[in-house]
Amino acid sequence: MLDTLKMARTMHPGQRNSLDALCKRYDIDNSSRTLHGALLDSEILAEVYLAMTGGQTALMLSSQDNDSSSSAASHASSRQRVALAPGQLRVIRPSETEWEAHQKKLDMIRGKSGGECAWDKLNG
Template sequence: MRQVILDTETTGIDPKDGHRLVEIGAVEMVNRRFTGRTYHQYINPERHIDAEVVAVHGIDDAKVANEPVFAQVADAFWSFIEGAELVIHNAPFDVGFIDHELNMLSGRANPLGPVRDHCRVLDTLVMARKMHPGQRNSLDALCKRYDIDNGHRVLHGALLDAEILAEVYLAMTGGQTALTLDAEANQSQNSDTPAETGLSIQRMTLTPGQLRVITPNEQEQQAHRAKCETHQLRWFGDTVRDA
């Protein structure tokens, strides 16, 4: 399955008030492995960026003054996400801004969007609230809960937050299998380790005598038989079966 873990930064809170995207960051995973493909783009929002959000993500008017406007990057961005399952923390916020930008593209022979017509959307905030009701479920809180290092996250940044969210998502859904394709390359060096599992298996080499095998004595075997009888189980040598 192809997934794109995505995050955005904006000029403000609500696109209905004329706010726009200023940054998009996304990383691609296929079958729970990073492919190495990422998308990162700063965007000139063609409007002023509110001071309150500059304090959050550090992107001011000067930083994006010479960046392309959304219309110039829309096709490349759409090509990266189309058909994927988008993994987003608080998806209505990001999807709302993306759809707003797509709706503003006029005169196109091949209109883009809306997002949910072309991509599945998985909201990790909704998932976290179901898994941890009554607890804080911000990205920072989830990093702490799942022991994921985000100490380098001083300010919000779309690509950095997407990378952190990818690790959080893997931890929330059963643990990491492989962060990069380098893991698969390492596995291929050991023919006894199936690369398709995405697991790193370490084998121990033991010489005779290093591993002790302790067999039960007669008294211990009698105690075990008595325990089995107490729980209405039958003892067949080294096998326990339902009575």
């Protein structure tokens, strides 16, 4: 669980960090937020969180992002900040160390769940 208010206060000290203020700061449409509603607020906060953590605004990947033949150089360059057009998604590929840590975590989950992860069935 993450405290997005704490994150916002750390990222923007001395500034207003209400949901409305964060929407304005990150240019997120909250015009449908006329009353406080948990469901709507959580959906808006999800967009704010994505913007606060790197500018990702969508959860869709293109088929070119699945190309496993990328070189280490392209992995390194994908970590650099790049100005993106609206609607364009920044993809940050894991380093070799991060990938290995991820695989170890999956192995641990598989061990606790009797040898399978739900996503193993989807990918294989």
